[in-house]
Amino acid sequence: MIDPLSVFLLLLSASTPILFAALGELIAERAGILNLGVEGMMITGALAGFAAAYATGNPFIGFLVAALAGAAISLLYTVLTQVFLANQVASGLALTLFGLGLAAMFGKPFEGVKAPPMPDGPFGINWIVWLGLLMVPVIWWFLNRTRRGLILRAVGENHEAAHALGYDVRLTRTAAIAFGGAMAGIGGAFISIATVLQWTEGMTAGAGWIALAIVVFSSWTAFGVLAGAWLFGGVTVLQLRLQAAEVDVPVQLLSMAPYLATIIVLVLISARQTYSRKAGGAAPGSLGNNFHALR
Amino acid sequence: MIRLVPRSTASTFWQVATPVMAVLATMIAGGVLFAIMGHDPVTAIRTIFWDPLFGPAAAYSRPQLLVKAAPLILIASGLAIGFRAGIWNIGAEGQYIIGGLTGGAVALAAYPSEGAWIFPAMVIAGAAGGWAWGMIPALLRNWFGASEILVSLMLVYVAQRVAAWMAFGPMKNPEGFGFPGSRNLQQYPAASNPELIAGTGAHWGVVAAAVAVLVTWVLVSRHIRGFHIRAAGSAPRAARFAGVNPATLVAFCLGLSGALAGMAGLFEVAGPAGQITDKLGTGYGFTAIIVAFLGRLHPVGILLAGLLLALTYIGGELAQLTMQLPAATVQVFQGMLLFFLLGFDVLTRFRIQRKGQS
């Protein structure tokens, strides 16, 4: 019989990379930024973090560097979308392409070596897993209980109005993109430093795309992201676990399910907003649109 | 300080000048990159931009440009229509995959019978599959107000898994020794999409791309629906008063771009790719979004942008081949090109002014 606790422990670590990346993208999207460059930022973090951990022998320095590297590469996206007002979708796709190439190019010297061991955190669970779980209430608190969180949401909901109120839309968005990059970087580094212990090209293998889906599933809330990361991570863990227990599972159908669930959730919250005019839960009003101040 | 002032209409001069400037900037920045990586920058740039067109093997690579560019242009033409109206279909990759599957399914069902109806039926099925997949986000937006950006993106993931399911299950080649992937349609004459004139690379997908460019050009510049599309994109409220039904427009744009993406998928499955595999989606649907923007959402621009991107793909391969430039370096170079093209585009839409000037 499958022990639920063991599945849950697997799930905690399996969902960590996508949880970090999705929390970062959540902040960006709440500020009105749809950044499809998550995969590119994750792989950058995976390499930079691994390189730093390997060079210093300290995995935690690795995660720090990964966050910085993710934020640094997100600046390219910021310049494109906030300064040159380029389309967000196209810029994000370009960032993914660029990041994957850049990481592969600079990663050559780090092939075949192993990351330093990572000390276990409380209850034998990795420190970074704990950090990810901690970030959920922190981000919830930031979005809902702080003035800066309010400004961020205002910018994402209606950038014209936020601008008229005197908030700096561009600065807010720049910060949100950088935070998104840092979180994606940590998520990527979790794969290289804590999961695989090695660097290999393309090792994030599409995790950044899953993070995008999770944010939609979450209805743009921090706890929703946690639920989404557990759902998406959980389906993978569960189907593998069921396979190991020799239960016949339709793998492809099962792996499709979280995406269908995401669409259903999106439809439900959108319908609620459309038909009963209840605010909240739906996509930020200015998501994906660039802002240009006329005055 | 400088500031950007929006232009009332996009500048024609800059529309032509910015892509040229972007390519030049990429050549310089890329040259620096290649030099840092220890490769001769002049040779590298020449290999990527010149050799596919005029190099020693150009007789082969020129037609290949069409093969590579055709799906991008076909998909981007449809996407641009929607983008002009502010309807964001970013799930063309999914529509491409589903079109390949539905079109390919017709061929696999008809196998081994021969008949002139098979290929046209496949094209129709492919377009219908893409159309249907595009109509899902359209209807969900019209009925429930769900964002078509997000729904269409989610449906890409679903489509990828449908393709894997088909390649491992129902559509697996029964004579394939258990390996995943369908029968090869190139070896099934009634269903294949071969080169129409030897040595030109042109298959039906290339023809369709050319037609799509012409039709969308007429549509946006001459047809009343084109007017509606432009109106909806620039002034949605006014458009509504002018009698544009937003729901119809959403369905039209997503349906059209889905159908074109689906056709592109079918042409690829029946032609250059040859079979349905779990790797059916190779990213054309996403790259086409970039092509649409690089082409300024204009049919002619899209044509040129599609060819330019195809050039860098084929040139990048040549650079790997002749200079042993790693694939990653080529990828970084392509990323740079996109950054510069997207960034310079600001000049077509804005004027740069010193602060204080009026």
Place this chain on the structure above:
Amino acid sequence: MQRRTLLASASAILMALAVPAMAQDEPLKVGFIYVGPVGDGGWTFQHDQARQAVEAEYGDRVETTFIESVPEGADAERALTQLALAGNKLIFATSFGFMDPVMNVAAKFPDVKFEHATGYKQAENVATYDARFYEGRAVTGTIAGHMTKSNKIGYIGSFPIPEVIQGINSSYIHAKKVNPDVEMKVVWAYSWFDPAKEADAASALLAEGVDVILQHTDSTAPLAKAQEAGAIGFGQASDMAAFKPSPRVASIIDEWSPYYIKRVGQMLDGTWESGASWAGIGEGEVVIGEITDAVPAEVKAEAEALRDKIGAGKYHPFTGPLNKADGSEWLAEGETAPDSDLQSMNFFVEGITAQIPQ
């Protein structure tokens, strides 16, 4: 100036094309296309190591080039054609999915020889080659059977295709031989390389009580997970030496250099012929990496004895009596499996309770 060098180099390449490659002073050009990046640390990495071995062996007499990360399908056909046009006389295509593109291109270039890995289609100028990985898996299975304390060993499969199924059966048969109580758990990752998923797959097996993990996927993630749990595993494709002495207690290495050196040599002296090569431990194509001291000396000795026996051709890993999982007889006492059975293997042997997904 630039234009002149351009023309000069272009004509130089044209001349290289015109001059027959058999001329003594011209090096033989050998091309490779890889499905992944050279830096994948697994499948493609090993092929590239063998390419370098060819260069080291023949020095100035050969010139090798490669194109990496070539998607299967249309892009592969173009990359192969480019290699042929660039004057390569022998081209290695190192992924199953390149099969139909190789056949197409080979038909257009009858004087170029092609070598296709793991496929089943041959032609006058297309040979196929593969390695009998199942021979190596017999050795790792023996070690696994001895080393498990829980009597549960786990296997991470990539895709349910004959090559992988052979490996699972071979591992199980030999683990069972030394440990009649052993049970085998199988998990399919549906990917050759996806570190996060491979880690999850390893965790799922570990949670099922497995303490030895065998893998047919290319990343080191399962080893990392095994280390965390105090379990052991084996290097796959490459040696994965960074995880010595434990959790990586041995490895099964794809060693293509003997074959590549042999075939290039045959090209040089004009004796190359098409055929289907399926070599194993005896030819040095499947290598068991160092068995570390984490394995008791007598187990190590037994494993090495088995390796040598297989290598000398005195023992076939699939020797009867063997039944299929459904209980029906496969091989009678003393009978060895014909290659045709192995190449289309789609069943588990008796004792494995997992199902092969259909």
